[in-house]
Amino acid sequence: MSDLRVGIVGVGVMGADHAERVVRKTAGARLVAVSDPDWARAESLASRLDARVVADPLELIASDEVDAVILASPGFAHAEQLFACLEHGKPVLCEKPLTMDAASALQVVEREHKLGRQLIQVGFMRRFDPEYAAMKQLLDSGELGRTLLLHNVHRNQSVPTTFRSEMIVRDSMVHEVDVARWLFGSEITRITVRTPQPTSLVADGVLDPQLALFELANGAMADVEVFVNFQVGYEVRCEAVAERGSATIGLGSGVFTRAGGQWGGAMPADFRVRFEQAYDVEVQRWVDATVRGEIDGPSAWDGYAAAAVCEAGIESLSSGRPVDVTLADRSKVLG
Ligand code: ISE
Secondary structure, X not given: OOOEEXXXXXXXXXXXXXXXHHHHOOOOEEXXXXXXXXXXXXXXXXXXXXXXXXXXXXXXXXXOOOOEEEEOOOHHHHHHHHHHHHHOOOOEEEOOOOOOOHHHHHHHHHHHHHHOOXXXXXXXXXXXXXXXXXXXXXXXXXXXXXXXXXEEEEEOOOOOOOOOHHHHHHHHHHHHHHHHHHHHOOOEEEEEEEOOOOOOOOOOOOOOOEEEEEEEXXXXXXXXXXXXXXXXXXXXXXXXXXXXXXEEEOOOOOOEEEXXXXXXXXOOOOHHHHOHHHHHHHHHHHHHHHHHOOOOOOEHHHHHHHHHHHHHHHHHHHHOOOEEOOOOOHHHHHO
């Protein structure tokens, strides 16, 4: 069988990383085209990886030479590009956020549902990380009894100066939103986001770090600290507390040294390093599933549910009060 011909829209940090992955590590797939508003960036990547540059992302999506699409463009561009993928019947791995708000995300879910075929997979890659996957398996086995709550820590070394307070919710905290929904198998019904005195190392008005509390339909709760200008390195931890024990991942199981009067290990600089294996597995499984005409990971509904929680989270960020999440009735939308 011939390789799946992949086109990538947006070749900034994540798109370029996926391009390398498709070319160097993914079986059964071939990178054929890339598109980016920065022509020079697209051109230099494409010439190195033997793909062609298509100026207009919608043209790339429509192209007969492209079987499937990876969307790594900024979130504000996703809605239009996702509709184009649906219109042309192109399977798509869409980086988070699905779209910028719950209403447009729901329209995407509904449009896909009308096609009668799932074409959209959302890039919540933590579900593919071996540590998260092992934790999910352990919790689902029931060995520790019922899971009661989660404590999460999510710290980036730094982010671009364009990263404002709402993006910390929509682009960073959204991962814990998905992790909580996925680990508990339940929807988040209420979110509260509070902020301590911000770090002095960001522009005035940027609320970093943030502390959030999620309340779930099944009675569980999850908290998360998101701190995207932590300076030190990339750190993502999750502790699940259950009736008969707890499980923690993300302690940094790399080489631990004791030398020169110091002890410790290295911290990854960013998510590409920490979650490299997760991204590799995610893309390989997406390619394999796409060839079978399926998806194998978070669906458009998962992207929509996360968008609905983040929208409520952004409201809570400005009021400091708990905000109920408004979510469409799944059985009515998906029939
Ligand atoms: C980035 O887009 C990611 O997805 C990373 O996983 C997250 O840690 C980071 O905060 C986001 O900006």
